[in-house]
Amino acid sequence: MATKRTPSFDSHNPATGEVAGTYPIMSAKQVSEIVAHARTASAQWQKLGFSARKKVLLSWSNVIINRIDQIAALISLETGKPVGDAKLEVSIAVGHIGWAARHAEEIMRTAYRAPGLLLSNMSATVQRSPLGVVGVIGPWNYPMFTPVGSITYALAAGNTVVFKPSEYTPGVGMWLEETFNEVAPFADVLTTITGLGETGGALCTSGVDKISFTGSTRTAKIVAAQCATTMTPVVLECGGKDPVIVAVDANLERAVDATIWSAMANAGQSCIGAERVYVDERVADKFVELAVQLAETIHAGAPGDGNYGPATMPSQIKVIQSHIKSAIKDGGRCAYGGPESVKPPFVQPVILLDVPEDSAAMREETFGPTIIINRVKSMREAIDLSNASSYGLGANVWSKRQGKKIAAELACGMVAINSTFSFAAVASVPFGGVKDSGYGRVHGPEGLLEYTYARTVVRTRFNVPLNLLSFKRKAKEEKLVITLTRWLKGRFG
Ligand code: NAD
Numbered sequence: 001m002a003t004k005r006t007p008s009f010d011s012h013n014p015a016t017g018e019v020a021g022t023y024p025i026m027s028a029k030q031v032s033e034i035v036a037h038a039r040t041a042s043a044q045w046q047k048l049g050f051s052a053r054k055k056v057l058l059s060w061s062n063v064i065i066n067r068i069d070q071i072a073a074l075i076s077l078e079t080g081k082p083v084g085d086a087k088l089e090v091s092i093a094v095g096h097i098g099w100a101a102r103h104a105e106e107i108m109r110t111a112y113r114a115p116g117l118l119l120s121n122m123s124a125t126v127q128r129s130p131l132g133v134v135g136v137i138g139p140w141n142y143p144m145f146t147p148v149g150s151i152t153y154a155l156a157a158g159n160t161v162v163f164k165p166s167e168y169t170p171g172v173g174m175w176l177e178e179t180f181n182e183v184a185p186f187a188d189v190l191t192t193i194t195g196l197g198e199t200g201g202a203l204c205t206s207g208v209d210k211i212s213f214t215g216s217t218r219t220a221k222i223v224a225a226q227c228a229t230t231m232t233p234v235v236l237e238c239g240g241k242d243p244v245i246v247a248v249d250a251n252l253e254r255a256v257d258a259t260i261w262s263a264m265a266n267a268g269q270s271c272i273g274a275e276r277v278y279v280d281e282r283v284a285d286k287f288v289e290l291a292v293q294l295a296e297t298i299h300a301g302a303p304g305d306g307n308y309g310p311a312t313m314p315s316q317i318k319v320i321q322s323h324i325k326s327a328i329k330d331g332g333r334c335a336y337g338g339p340e341s342v343k344p345p346f347v348q349p350v351i352l353l354d355v356p357e358d359s360a361a362m363r364e365e366t367f368g369p370t371i372i373i374n375r376v377k378s379m380r381e382a383i384d385l386s387n388a389s390s391y392g393l394g395a396n397v398w399s400k401r402q403g404k405k406i407a408a409e410l411a412c413g414m415v416a417i418n419s420t421f422s423f424a425a426v427a428s429v430p431f432g433g434v435k436d437s438g439y440g441r442v443h444g445p446e447g448l449l450e451y452t453y454a455r456t457v458v459r460t461r462f463n464v465p466l467n468l469l470s471f472k473r474k475a476k477e478e479k480l481v482i483t484l485t486r487w488l489k490g491r492f493g
Contacts, residue, residue: 009196011170014080014310014345015302023170023194028202034191035162035206038133041188042160046130048185050105050158057101057156059183061094071175075143078169080302080309080345081266086144092425093148099427100448104156107445108452116492118484121464127455130158131209134451137200137223139215140312141269141367143169144176145424149431149442150212150235151176151190154451163192164203166215168312170194205230210451213237214271216365217391217436235440235450237432239365240271240393243386244420245406246279246287247379247399254418255398256290259371262396262420264298264349267308268369269316271437272394272414272421275366277373278382284375288335291351291373295336300346300369308369310345317344320368327352327361327372335373357385365391379406387411393433396420413437 007025012018026034045053064071068090075086108128115122134154138147143165151161165173170192177192184190193199197219204211204226213223214237227234244259246252262274279287298307311317321342328334332355341348350370355362361372376382379399383406386395392412396419397403403417413433414423423429430441441447466477 009167009170009194011078011168013077014168014312014314017345020077021171023174025195026193026199026202028198028206031162031193031199031202032206034188034193035133035135035203035208037188038160038162038191041186042130042132042158044186045155045160045189046158050108052185053156053158054101054104056183056185056189057097057152060180061097061101063179063182064090064094064097067179071144071172074171074175075169076303076309078171079140079143079266079312081312082303082306082309085266085308089142089145093145095425096145096149096427096443097152100152100156103428103445104153104158104448107448108157115458117488118481118492119458121460121462123459123461125457125459127457128157128449128452129455130452132159133208134159134161135203135206135208135211136161136163137203137211137213137215138163138165138169138173139271140166140168141266141271143172146214146237147173147176149447150214153442153448154210154212155190157448157451159209159451160188161190162203162206162208163190164195164200165192167194167196201226204232208232210234212440212442212450214442217438220438235432235442236438237271237440237442238393238436238438239367239391240273240433240437241275241363241365241389241391242272242394242396242412243382243389244274244277244396245379245382245386245398246277246283247382247397247402247406248280248282249400249402250280250283250398251400251418252283252286252290256287256294258398258420259396260291260294260298260349263371264295264369265308267300267311267347268320269312269367270421272424273367274371274396274420276362277371278376278385279373280379280382281375281377284373288351288353288373291371292336295349295351298349300348306346311347311368314345316367317342317347319364320347320366320370323361323364323366323368324350324352324370327355327359330356330359330361332356332359332361332372357388363389382406383409390436391433392435393437394423411435413441 072086217238335351337350407415430446431443432441
């Protein structure tokens with residue numbers, strides 16, 4: 001008798017194209033059953049309290065650190081990134097687990113607010129409650145660091161989590177669930193579901209209490225539309241076109257070193273990776289010279305060979321290729337590499353110069369090991385060009401004296417001054433963007449509060465003769481309130 005086979009998909013080693021694993025494509029029905037289990041578990045997980053949850057999360061981070069070789073090898077297999085990079089990613093993720101576990105209680109502590117003069121007989125408080133079940137949808141480029149930035153904060157706040165990893169990195173997603181379950185006090189606190197986009201779509205409409213999405217802007221819009229049908233709130237962490245501003249007083253060696261790394265590491269597949277540089281024309285030649293010198297020393301190759309790996313997602317190669325070509329067609333020049341640097345699945349470093357601002361290469365996320373260097377006459381011009389983008393994720397500023405001033409004018413969610421990527425590793429600060437880069441935040445207190453809702457409780461401490469919210473209210477009481485309002489000019493607090 002023929003049995004109905006569960007549909008499945010393969011994940012691949014992007015360096016060789018070999019199959020790395022086969023995983024089920026979960027149906028909407030399976031997703032909704034898993035979410036129902038997660039909902040049952042959420043009451044118990046909440047009841048455990050902060051210190052018991054902290055213990056579980058810290059035990060999980062110990063398991064991860066003790067098995068860093070195993071998980072780093074798996075990340076490297078599924079993404080093609082060097083094992084050393086994968087280990088760094090794991091370390092930063094572990095830092096976030098520890099921070100969220102240790103700070104959740106203090107961040108969610110009931111806040112006492114001033115009730116104001118007219119209501120001074122009241123106590124006004126704001127309690128924070130977990131949402132229930134949080135759905136996390138992740139990308140493949142940092143398959144551990146990125147989802148952990150949502151998963152851990154949601155768990156620490158008292159929610160259970162259903163996690164849908166990218167179809168390019170399902171093995172890492174399953175590993176997270178398996179290791180968590182080794183320390184979990186009971187089942188269904190963190191569950192990984194596997195599948196393609198439709199499985200993610202099913203999670204959006206499954207009745208979870210929030211979706212925390214990280215991925216492309218294109219998918220984010222679909223996710224937000226799907227979530228709207230069930231009034232499911234969303235956090236959207238999307239793409240970027242991060243600028244680097246180099247002032248005349250920048251330490252050029254350090255600026256070049258960090259910028260080339262930011263643009264090329266992970267094969268350029270970093271949402272906060274440098275994509276365009278605006279350098280003061282007085283130091284531009286030197287900056288380009290140093291950048292080319294550095295690019296000559298790095299190359300793409302399989303893990304163990306290259307400084308960075310292949311393009312994880314084969315279809316991205318076409319985007320990278322078209323951006324290099326359009327940059328040249330639109331009037332840009334190659335300072336290092338060019339169209340010939342694209343040798344699928346690898347892309348060798350490419351440095352482009354003087355690319356017009358309206359070129360697709362300047363406007364759209366390239367997500368490859370390429371960098372465009374444009375010269376500017378002033379920091380004002382650099383700021384305006386940086387802001388004239390549909391994206392607003394991160395930015396880097398290199399200057400000894402003007403860093404803070406320039407940062408304050410940038411229309412983006414995060415700025416690194418005289419460093420790159422640093423804000424992603426500082427667990428206490430929020431991570432996220434504006435405009436096409438998304439909304440909502442992960443990491444830090446703001447990120448943790450995304451997975452909670454505010455419950456306002458206002459309590460009468462003692463009764464006063466003035467009772468305005470009553471049909472027994474007298475005309476002279478109304479008069480008194482108007483007089484007070486006039487006198488205090490709204491300063492009731
Ligand atoms: P993607 O949008 O293709 O996929 C992201 C996830 O969404 C995957 O798990 C995918 O299966 C799922 N998905 C696809 N269609 C869906 C649908 N209809 N409903 C629900 N889920 C669906 O993105 P990607 O290629 O995996 O990741 C790369 C992108 O992510 C880049 O644009 C990068 O800049 C961005 N990114 C952003 C951040 C950030 O924090 N801002 C971090 C990492 C990556």
